[in-house]
Amino acid sequence: MLKDRTKIHDAPGKIGQKISIYGWVEDKRVVGGVAFLIIRDPTGKIQVTIKRDQNSELFALATDIPRQSTVKATGIVREFNNIIEIIPDSIKILSTAQHPLPIDPTGRTEASIHKLIQNRPLSLRIPEINAIFRLRSITKQVIREFFISKGYIEIDTPKIIATATEGGANLFEVDYFGRSAYLAQSPQLYKEQLTMGFDGVFEIAQFYRAEKSHTRRHLTEFTSVDLEVAYADYNDVMDILEELMKYVFSEVPKRGRAELEILQYKPPPPPKEVPRITYDEALDVVRAGGVDIEWGDDIDGDALDVLARKYPGFYFIVDWPWDSKPFYIRRKGRLSESFDLMIGRLELSSGGTREHIYEELKKNISEKGLNVESFEYHTRFYKYGMPPHAGFGLGLDRLMTVLAGRENIREVVLYPRDPETITP
Ligand code: ATP
Numbered sequence: 397m398l399k400d401r402t403k404i405h406d407a408p409g410k411i412g413q414k415i416s417i418y419g420w421v422e423d424k425r426v427v428g429g430v431a432f433l434i435i436r437d438p439t440g441k442i443q444v445t446i447k448r449d450q451n452s453e454l455f456a457l458a459t460d461i462p463r464q465s466t467v468k469a470t471g472i473v474r475e476f477n478n479i480i481e482i483i484p485d486s487i488k489i490l491s492t493a494q495h496p497l498p499i500d501p502t503g504r505t506e507a508s509i510h511k512l513i514q515n516r517p518l519s520l521r522i523p524e525i526n527a528i529f530r531l532r533s534i535t536k537q538v539i540r541e542f543f544i545s546k547g548y549i550e551i552d553t554p555k556i557i558a559t560a561t562e563g564g565a566n567l568f569e570v571d572y573f574g575r576s577a578y579l580a581q582s583p584q585l586y587k588e589q590l591t592m593g594f595d596g597v598f599e600i601a602q603f604y605r606a607e608k609s610h611t612r613r614h615l616t617e618f619t620s621v622d623l624e625v626a627y628a629d630y631n632d633v634m635d636i637l638e639e640l641m642k643y644v645f646s647e648v649p650k651r652g653r654a655e656l657e658i659l660q661y662k663p664p665p666p667p668k669e670v671p672r673i674t675y676d677e678a679l680d681v682v683r684a685g686g687v688d689i690e691w692g693d694d695i696d697g698d699a700l701d702v703l704a705r706k707y708p709g710f711y712f713i714v715d716w717p718w719d720s721k722p723f724y725i726r727r728k729g730r731l732s733e734s735f736d737l738m739i740g741r742l743e744l745s746s747g748g749t750r751e752h753i754y755e756e757l758k759k760n761i762s763e764k765g766l767n768v769e770s771f772e773y774h775t776r777f778y779k780y781g782m783p784p785h786a787g788f789g790l791g792l793d794r795l796m797t798v799l800a801g802r803e804n805i806r807e808v809v810l811y812p813r814d815p816e817t818i819t820p
């Protein structure tokens with residue numbers, strides 16, 4: 397099949413030639429003795445025109461084909477009245493679509509997000525939805541390319557783990573042959589360990605958080621872009637993350653121009669320079685904006701609105717209170733060597749310098765109220781010459797909402813999982 401297939405967007409270049417296209421019947425019109433089929437494939441659509449008095453058998457077949465059925469059409473490409481069309485000598489139905497369809501794949505009748513997700517494969521026939529997931533694939537490729545150009549090693553860490561990474565909250569428990577195991581909420585400890593032998597490691601993978609969040613930016617299964625770099629501190633990895641954002645926001649619009657045109661959306665331009673404000677400075681901005689906030693509080697709700705008004709684009713919030721950060725972050729008095737990358741009011745990434753000194757790491761664990769012994773499987777490597785290192789985790793799904801101009805994280809994930817939905 398593939399050998400004789402012409403993609404529909406290549407058809408206009410083949411006027412006068414006989415080609416075969418494969419696709420689905422998006423629309424069908426019969427005007428007098430002429431049947432018009434609009435055939436679409438992921439690259440475009442084209443009209444197939446059949447006249448009754450030229451081929452009555454084909455005409456009968458065409459008028460009977462249910463919309464959305466998959467067909468092969470073979471015929472001569474021609475241009476008539478500025479319309480490119482195919483005059484077929486054969487049409488083969490490869491698979492028939494049964495009606496009624498659960499959603500309208502032309503997108504003319506709008507369906508709810510829920511219905512689109514419940515019918516995801518069929519929804520991919522809606523050009524906008526198809527474009528979102530092509531853009532996502534392009535974005536992953538661009539990110540991977542960036543890391544590989546830096547010489548970082550792509551790793552795969554386990555998603556089934558025996559011990560809680562960050563103390564047990566938000567973990568899904570699974571029955572592992574009668575024992576308790578958990579789904580990993582991040583590759584954190586593994587990626588840190590691996591800096592013992594690699595200069596830098598990255599992973600793009602799904603992770604799991606049992607948080608009952610009903611927001612437009614949380615899922616229970618999300619894709620994280622993780623980086624960890626040896627001999628680096630948080631300023632170094634902020635530089636890398638800033639460079640990554642510049643690369644992604646300039647490359648993706650170029651390579652995804654067709655997709656963004658379908659979406660009629662222009663992502664924000666690549667940032668020229670990403671301001672780095674301290675947590676303390678952020679509190680000053682929030683208070684000046686008339687919102688009460690105590691030192692040590694997380695910055696959310698109204699406080700974020702104030703901050704986003706002053707910084708509508710990318711910005712870093714650095715030096716968070718140590719109390720608000722996990723044990724593996726390097727402490728700096730009552731602060732920590734940590735950062736969040738924000739765009740407006742959306743958190744895209746968190747990162748920091750990691751504690752690499754064995755004794756200090758154990759002290760951090762116990763100060764967070766965790767059991768030092770239960771982390772020995774991890775901390776023991778810090779006795780054998782662990783390099784200083786730093787890294788970040790970046791939410792790919794959240795990044796995609798910004799790149800594709802979508803409000804809800806569920807729109808940029810093929811099969812989203814949230815507290816209510818684990819189907820299809
Ligand atoms: P938030 O405070 O927004 O819930 P977080 O600080 O708990 O996020 P981190 O542990 O810092 O999240 O994870 C790093 C990044 O991974 C986040 O900045 C975000 O982009 C993404 N992320 C984390 N949890 C989720 C989730 N449940 N759904 C989607 N993306 C997530």
Ligand code: MG
Pocket residue numbers: 736743745746
């Ligand atoms: Mg965070």
